[in-house]
Amino acid sequence: MSFTIAIIGRPNVGKSTLFNRLVGQKLALVDDLPGVTRDRREGEARLGDLQFTIIDTAGLDEGAKGSLTARMQEQTETAIAQADALFFVIDARIGLTPTDRAFADFARKANKPVLLIANKSEGKHGDAGAMEAFALGLGDPIQISAEHGEGMGELYDALSKLMPEPVDEDEDEDDEPLSEEEAATRPIRVAIVGRPNAGKSTLINHLLGEERLLTSPDAGTTRDSIAVEINWKGRDFRVFDTAGLRRRSRIEEKLEKLSVADALRAVRFAEVVVLMMDTQNRFEEQDLRIADLIEREGRAVVLAVNKWDLMETKGGGAISGLRRDADHWLPQVKGVPIVAVSGLMGEGIDRLMQAIQDAYAVWNRRVPTSALNRWFEQAIQANPPPAVSGRRLKLNYITQNKARPPSFVLFCSRADAVPQSYLRYLTNSMRETFELPGTPVRITLREKANPFAHKRKRPS
Secondary structure (H helix, E strand, O other): OOEEEEEEEOOOOHHHHHHHHHHHOOOOOOOOOOOOOOHHHEEEEEOOOOEEEEEEOOOOOOOOOHHHHHHHHHHHHHHHHHHOOEEEEEOOOOOHHHHHOOOOHHHHHHOEEEEEEEEEOOOOOOOHHHHOOOOOOOOEEOOEOOEEEEEEEEOOOOOHHOOOOOOOOOOOOOOOOOHHHHHHOOOOOEEEEEEEOOOOHHHHHHHHHOOOOOOOOOOOOOOOOOEEEEEEOOOEEEEEEEEOOHHHHHHHOHHHHHHHHHHHHHHOOOOEEEEEEEEEOOOHHHHHHHHHHHHHHOOEEEEEOOOOOHHHOOOOOHHHHHHHHHHHHHHHHHOOOEEEOOOOOOOHHHHHHHHHHHHHHOOOOOOHHHHHHHHHEEEEHHHHOEEEEHHHHHHEEEEEEEEOOEEEEEEEEHHHHHHHHHHHHHHHHOOOOOOOOOOOOOOEEEOOOOOOOOOOOOOO
């Protein structure tokens, strides 16, 4: 039986720091600037032998109806509705504020167990603020320091009284690797990336059928990389919404640097990365940089051209033009799937989700050894490797050493002399022959051991 706790409180009291402490990773962005967290974020937490789901929320704050602040509070209210208990956090160094008192009433109305946590209580500076917290009528305050890990024992004692008794489970867990059937049914990890305001959060909200992620015409609304679970026609996906990626020279604020780093971690964790581009400004320099980053990380790529509903001409010619542009600008992932979508109107969503599944299958593909050998002989006969410095290159054989992405080892006579142009020829030929469109293909060169190297030259 799972137990869910939502961390609530006004901005900048250390909710995300406590969240990170409990999940054991720096998942949520933390900064001295108030209001860093906007969307709600979930994680699997552990405190001693207690295991539960924890939800980090935006700081409770008042805002005009329809404003970004008001919609952030709606996200917090949703988290409270999902939770079994609440951690109400205050800043012990500052003491109680009118906002704390107002939202303590809000927490009471939720009619759920509340643990009052006086954070930042390290040293003697937090004692007075913690004593003030008694006035809230939410029980005895638990003094902790989420940053330094102080007071976790007291938090454990209080939490253990709220949680249900653990259910006995079989200890004989199956630690064997996943079978092909299990691998085919486990969630596909997908990261949605792109420049700011490309419509990433809007697309995910449409997939979910609810306003799960905050959206705004203003660029930079998303800060954390938020993971959501999606089931699309019987297939499970774990989708990461990420902050917009701008050129490095335009990233000035510390918070945006943290957001970009979080987005890059999501790319490395993903199996398929969807690069979203604005249909009015597609294949700009930053789009190409992001695509190159995805390829270097070895992830399957799908291009989504968003806001297609704004296009005046939508015929087959426009789609063919997208295909030509993609192959021209992104030769390193030639044949990459490209889908025209509208996250707002829901156009092209089925095609996008199918493209993600197809790209995932290609990324996991293994080529039969016999077919690989036949292709290799034909490729060398059709275009023999060039002579370098008057010496002929000898390519012996090739084998696939792993998938995810498809990776091959080419044994040859002089690895350092094989031109990159010839490797590109082999890569493109392999893509075409074995239907590996869009996915990164790795070819590693390795020299065969010289069987006569151990023999010394006889003295004359």
